[in-house]
Amino acid sequence: MSLTQLESARQGRITEAMKQVAADESMDVELLRSRIAEGKVVVPANVNRLATRFCGVGQGLRTKVNANLGTSMDMASVENELKKLDAAVRAGADAVMDLSTGGDLRAVRRAVMEACPVTVGSVPIYEAAALAARKHRNVTRMTGDDMLEAVRTHCRDGVDFVTVHCGVTREVIQWLRRRPRVCDIVSRGGTFLEAWIETNGQENPLYERFDEVMDICREFDVTLSLGDGLRPGALADACDPAQIAELQVLSELARRAIDGGVQVMLEGPGHVPLAQVQTQIRLQKEMTGGLPFYVLGPIVTDVAPGYDHITSAIGGAIAAAAGADFLCYVTPSEHLSLPNAEDVWTGVVATRIAAHAADIAKGLPGAADWDRRMSEARAAQDWKTQIELCIDPHLAQQKRSAGKSQNEDVCSMCGDYCVFKVRKDRAIGVRKP
Amino acid sequence: MSLTQLESARQGRITEAMKQVAADESMDVELLRSRIAEGKVVVPANVNRLATRFCGVGQGLRTKVNANLGTSMDMASVENELKKLDAAVRAGADAVMDLSTGGDLRAVRRAVMEACPVTVGSVPIYEAAALAARKHRNVTRMTGDDMLEAVRTHCRDGVDFVTVHCGVTREVIQWLRRRPRVCDIVSRGGTFLEAWIETNGQENPLYERFDEVMDICREFDVTLSLGDGLRPGALADACDPAQIAELQVLSELARRAIDGGVQVMLEGPGHVPLAQVQTQIRLQKEMTGGLPFYVLGPIVTDVAPGYDHITSAIGGAIAAAAGADFLCYVTPSEHLSLPNAEDVWTGVVATRIAAHAADIAKGLPGAADWDRRMSEARAAQDWKTQIELCIDPHLAQQKRSAGKSQNEDVCSMCGDYCVFKVRKDRAIGVRKP
Numbered sequence: 001m002s003l004t005q006l007e008s009a010r011q012g013r014i015t016e017a018m019k020q021v022a023a024d025e026s027m028d029v030e031l032l033r034s035r036i037a038e039g040k041v042v043v044p045a046n047v048n049r050l051a052t053r054f055c056g057v058g059q060g061l062r063t064k065v066n067a068n069l070g071t072s073m074d075m076a077s078v079e080n081e082l083k084k085l086d087a088a089v090r091a092g093a094d095a096v097m098d099l100s101t102g103g104d105l106r107a108v109r110r111a112v113m114e115a116c117p118v119t120v121g122s123v124p125i126y127e128a129a130a131l132a133a134r135k136h137r138n139v140t141r142m143t144g145d146d147m148l149e150a151v152r153t154h155c156r157d158g159v160d161f162v163t164v165h166c167g168v169t170r171e172v173i174q175w176l177r178r179r180p181r182v183c184d185i186v187s188r189g190g191t192f193l194e195a196w197i198e199t200n201g202q203e204n205p206l207y208e209r210f211d212e213v214m215d216i217c218r219e220f221d222v223t224l225s226l227g228d229g230l231r232p233g234a235l236a237d238a239c240d241p242a243q244i245a246e247l248q249v250l251s252e253l254a255r256r257a258i259d260g261g262v263q264v265m266l267e268g269p270g271h272v273p274l275a276q277v278q279t280q281i282r283l284q285k286e287m288t289g290g291l292p293f294y295v296l297g298p299i300v301t302d303v304a305p306g307y308d309h310i311t312s313a314i315g316g317a318i319a320a321a322a323g324a325d326f327l328c329y330v331t332p333s334e335h336l337s338l339p340n341a342e343d344v345w346t347g348v349v350a351t352r353i354a355a356h357a358a359d360i361a362k363g364l365p366g367a368a369d370w371d372r373r374m375s376e377a378r379a380a381q382d383w384k385t386q387i388e389l390c391i392d393p394h395l396a397q398q399k400r401s402a403g404k405s406q407n408e409d410v411c412s413m414c415g416d417y418c419v420f421k422v423r424k425d426r427a428i429g430v431r432k433p
Numbered sequence: 434m435s436l437t438q439l440e441s442a443r444q445g446r447i448t449e450a451m452k453q454v455a456a457d458e459s460m461d462v463e464l465l466r467s468r469i470a471e472g473k474v475v476v477p478a479n480v481n482r483l484a485t486r487f488c489g490v491g492q493g494l495r496t497k498v499n500a501n502l503g504t505s506m507d508m509a510s511v512e513n514e515l516k517k518l519d520a521a522v523r524a525g526a527d528a529v530m531d532l533s534t535g536g537d538l539r540a541v542r543r544a545v546m547e548a549c550p551v552t553v554g555s556v557p558i559y560e561a562a563a564l565a566a567r568k569h570r571n572v573t574r575m576t577g578d579d580m581l582e583a584v585r586t587h588c589r590d591g592v593d594f595v596t597v598h599c600g601v602t603r604e605v606i607q608w609l610r611r612r613p614r615v616c617d618i619v620s621r622g623g624t625f626l627e628a629w630i631e632t633n634g635q636e637n638p639l640y641e642r643f644d645e646v647m648d649i650c651r652e653f654d655v656t657l658s659l660g661d662g663l664r665p666g667a668l669a670d671a672c673d674p675a676q677i678a679e680l681q682v683l684s685e686l687a688r689r690a691i692d693g694g695v696q697v698m699l700e701g702p703g704h705v706p707l708a709q710v711q712t713q714i715r716l717q718k719e720m721t722g723g724l725p726f727y728v729l730g731p732i733v734t735d736v737a738p739g740y741d742h743i744t745s746a747i748g749g750a751i752a753a754a755a756g757a758d759f760l761c762y763v764t765p766s767e768h769l770s771l772p773n774a775e776d777v778w779t780g781v782v783a784t785r786i787a788a789h790a791a792d793i794a795k796g797l798p799g800a801a802d803w804d805r806r807m808s809e810a811r812a813a814q815d816w817k818t819q820i821e822l823c824i825d826p827h828l829a830q831q832k833r834s835a836g837k838s839q840n841e842d843v844c845s846m847c848g849d850y851c852v853f854k855v856r857k858d859r860a861i862g863v864r865k866p
Contacts, residue, residue: 072845072846072847072848073838073845073848073849073850074837074838074839074848075836075845101847101848102848126850129850133849133850139850139855182805182808182812183808183812184812184852184856185852185856186852187852188847188850188852188855190852191852191855192855195855195856233808233811233852234804234805234807234808234811234812235793235801235804235805235808236801236804236805236808237808273793273794273801274750274751274754274790274791274794275793275794300750300790300793301786301789301790301793301804302803302804302805302807302808302811303803303804303807303824304786304823304824304825305829305832306823306824306825306828306829306831306832307782307783307786307824307825307828309743310742310743310746310783310786311786311790313743313746313747314746314747314750314751314787317707317733317747318707318747318751321707321708332832333836333846334846335811335819335844335846336832336833336836336844336846337832337833337835337837337844337845337846338836338844338845338846339846340836349737350740350743353737353740353743353747354747356734356736357706357707357733357734357744357747360668360707360708360733360734361706361707361708368668368669368706370735371667371668371669371734371735371736372615372669372735374735374736375615375616375666375667375668375669375670375735376615378616378667378735378768379615379616379617379667386738386768389736390736390737390738390739391736391737391739391740392739392740395739395740396738396739396769398739399738399739399765399766399769399770400769400770402770402773403507403508403766403769403770403771403772403773404507404770405506405507405770406507411768411769411771412505412770412771413505413766413767413768413769413770413771414505414534414621415505415506415507415534415535416506416566417505417506417534417559417562417566417572417621419617419618419619419620419621419623419624419666422572422621422624422625422628423617423618423624423628
């Protein structure tokens with residue numbers, strides 16, 4: 001059996017994936033290797049899918065961006081998923097997750113993986129739940145074996161990381177009962193498992209059988225993404241005892257994974273008040289000793305459906321600046337409908353903005369160079385370079401053309417009063433009539 | 434001559450404007466009065482324009498949002514300005530500024546003021562510069578008297594606050610020479626004044642004749658908005674000696690204004706790296722003893738033209754959470770063209786999101802209630818209330834309808850796997866075929 005990236009790193013071996021990530025990130029490969037060995041960096045890289053462009057996640061690396069894709073009952077077209085994938089990749093996503101719950105889940109996943117040049121993640125329990133729902137019209141009728149089998153299927157199919165909600169335990173759920181929430185559980189996986197535990201009166205199999213989960217992941221070098229099934233789904237629910245209790249469980253499981261040679265990251269919220277975002281990130285980092293943290297948003301207000309790419313860009317920027325390593329985008333359709341390809345594009349760009357602003361804050365070497373080049377082009381009234389350097393050159397050109405000035409060297413905001421023009425010409429005025 | 438709100442407050446008098454603001458903000462009117470007396474809150478309210486809906490800015494009040502309107506040489510239609518004004522007001526702007534530089538500036542300003550139910554600000558020096566440009570084809574040919582006359586004209590016409598770049602002094606400019614910037618000066622007013630000072634070899638008249646500026650403002654109770662002509666226009670330029678030197682000058686002038694009974698706020702940047710935003714705000718608050726701070730953005734990366742409503746929502750949220758009182762929006766067209774009505778709408782909503790997220794962070798009483806009501810509606814699958822509570826109900830409904838689920842009680846993201854439905858029904862499954 002081949003070694004995981006973590007096992008290789010621990011043995012002092014430098015893999016091809018490490019070399020590529022180190023080169024991409026301008027990080028010394030030996031430093032990268034040591035961080036992988038400590039578990040502070042992961043390089044999700046399923047041995048069954050080596051075509052992937054590797055993506056390192058963790059300390060000292062560029063903040064990464066994930067785009068959630070996937071069908072639903074109402075929109076189950078594979079073709080549409082491929083369009084969304086294309087939009088995500090062109091917009092610059094570092095990874096995508098297939099969260100399909102509608103149609104032939106395995107066919108969708110395989111189509112996405114075949115077309116996808118970047119890292120792919122998935123949530124196997126959706127498939128176990130969907131099979132139970134189809135067979136028994138009841139998600140709680142899946143068995144522990146079904147859950148493990150779904151994990152194995154996804155890993156064998158080649159996904160690079162899997163979200164597994166191992167922290168939704170009976171004890172953690174008790175905290176929800178003791179201190180009820182406004183929105184209870186909003187994670188789908190968390191909800192399925194809570195319903196399963198309550199109905200069957202048994203412990204979460206993904207927790208009880210964590211060693212088996214680890215064995216599967218180790219076999220294919222799939223990175224475990226420990227899902228926060230109890231992530232807050234309302235500002236009012238953030239940082240409550242249930243969330244923190246689950247984080248404790250996940251921290252412990254993550255340590256076990258690392259000891260067992262399995263790459264691992266933790267997932268985080270969710271809906272979080274702005275003033276609490278930094279605390280949430282620092283808490284995870286302290287509790288885990290600096291393991292990679294993958295957050296969804298966070299969204300800093302509940303009231304802006306239609307603009308949740310913005311609410312999450314605010315939270316994501318603050319989170320990443322505080323140390324979050326991997327941002328899951330939120331699209332303008334969140335809370336309203338399944339996103340379309342345009343939503344995917346907008347969500348990825350907004351999240352990349354947050355990640356980039358945070359990389360400058362993190363002091364990532366070279367992160368601010370892009371901004372400096374843009375500002376130099378601006379000062380030089382070099383519009384061609386300005387447009388090329390834009391995070392979305394096509395949109396920028398479109399907006400510039402739509403509101404075009406009569407004078408090529410300025411824009412229609414200021415016309416001849418353009419500050420750069422005034423400074424250059426000194427004696428400025430109005431155009432010749 | 435009537436008293437300014439500040440003079441009234443200092444004499445212990447409670448005005449109609451104070452009563453309305455106190456009621457709007459659920460603040461004790463005596464507390465509000467005392468803050469106005471200290472200069473920590475302003476209520477811009479030109480005595481010549483008492484029809485306005487008053488808007489308090491400062492400590493303990495809701496973070497306010499301004500939308501910049503105004504013509505340019507390339508787009509000088511009054512009709513278009515009225516469309517933009519309508520979009521700004523409907524989107525929830527607390528104030529608008531008319532920054533016109535094209536067409537008949539006074540006619541545009543008057544049309545906007547007549548139609549505008551909210552607070553209006555302006556930048557008189559644009560008019561002085563435009564007149565000089567038309568007459569002499571050279572903005573530096575305006576005189577100190579022309580500048581003062583423009584201030585007087587705007588005040589007499591009824592604007593509630595005026596941006597005056599009094600801090601662009603010869604000494605401050607020397608700092609720019611000693612430590613050059615990537616983008617030098619990007620404020621239009623600042624650029625005009627710097628060109629004027631350099632060409633005429635004289636001190637900034639708005640600084641030298643500050644007492645006259647104060648006299649005019651006091652006469653009409655126009656709030657002075659001390660413009661930061663040297664605000665950074667590139668991340669690389671933020672917090673440089675020139676910016677801080679100007680802030681020192683503005684802090685001193687602000688104190689003189691308050692002593693003279695003139696309401697005053699300071700303007701702030703601009704382009705600021707994320708990790709520096711909080712410091713910038715705290716610095717202003719410390720240097721001025723807590724006077725109202727009105728910031729533009731801040732934009733946390735230079736590379737996202739087309740998305741600067743997002744870069745500024747990130748910076749604005751952090752700034753307001755750190756104490757900024759008044760956010761000037763940035764639209765998706767910033768750096769590319771004059772915004773259209775759609776850009777104005779988007780800019781106002783994005784900035785309101787930032788302001789609201791910050792108000793929760795500031796601990797503004799009741800700010801989080803909106804979010805709680807939304808989350809309760811979400812948990813209850815009460816879609817009607819959810820849509821009504823959205824910051825932009827029309828867009829939210831549109832997105833929900835476009836990606837509609839077959840089942841009314843859920844959305845197409847999760848369909849029957851909706852967590853709230855699963856929790857309610859327990860035995861969930863797929864729909865009947």
